[in-house]
Amino acid sequence: MEKIKESCECGAVSFEISNPRKKITFCHCSQCRKSSGHYWAATNAKFEDVTFLSDDTLTWYTSSDWAKRGFCSTCGSSLLYRMNDVEGIGIAAGSLEDPTGLKPGKHIFVADKGDYYEIADDIPQIDKL
């Protein structure tokens, strides 16, 4: 089974993901931009396919009525995005350990993107989701 490892910047939170989605989604919504510092790049997996190796400092922030975001309370790394009552979980691409084998998939919420950058690649762009 194919596994990828993820860890936060300080290393206190780490986990392995089995069978992650092969394509990265880039989300340009204002919540993702604020919590990640730019736009959010994430793969996705079933929550049951995430095995935590260490998660003492993993903290969940309820970012909306429908989802929460997981981050490390020591170093602040944004790591996870989980919608309520959905089996999939979004996993930050920037915190994966190479080689990931993943490829860019699509941009979402491009109508909400920041005015300080252009999207210069040729993968699909979707206004909302």
Ligand SMILES: [Zn+2]
């Ligand atoms: Zn950390």
Ligand SMILES: [Zn+2]
């Ligand atoms: Zn977003």
